[in-house]
Amino acid sequence: xxxxxxxxxxxxxxxxxxxxxxxxxxxxxxxxxxxxxxxxxxxxxxxxxxxxxxxxxxxxxxxxxxxxxxxxxxxxxxxxxxxxxxxxxxxxxxxxxx
Numbered sequence: 001x002x003x004x005x006x007x008x009x010x011x012x013x014x015x016x017x018x019x020x021x022x023x024x025x026x027x028x029x030x031x032x033x034x035x036x037x038x039x040x041x042x043x044x045x046x047x048x049x050x051x052x053x054x055x056x057x058x059x060x061x062x063x064x065x066x067x068x069x070x071x072x073x074x075x076x077x078x079x080x081x082x083x084x085x086x087x088x089x090x091x092x093x094x095x096x097x098x
Contacts, residue, residue: 039068048083049074 009017019027031038040056043049053072059065075082081093 043069043072047074047079 014020027038036056043053043056049072051071051073053069055070056068058067058070084093
């Protein structure tokens, strides 16, 4: 037996959210009904590509075959750190504890 509980989002969190519920649901719907264009849009919007991809998504779940952004090339360090230097250069980018 499991209990299902619903917790309301605190108003302060909701005010600072990047998306409202309707926007989230629209994005989710697009990600399910048209994953190729959805992920292409996200990749264009949020990543810098050194070489643009040829194919966004190639998959065959029955064979366990999944490939994302085939032919594309990017630099993870640039996308995670370097491109933010101009606007966030004074902020800590990474804290490492080993």
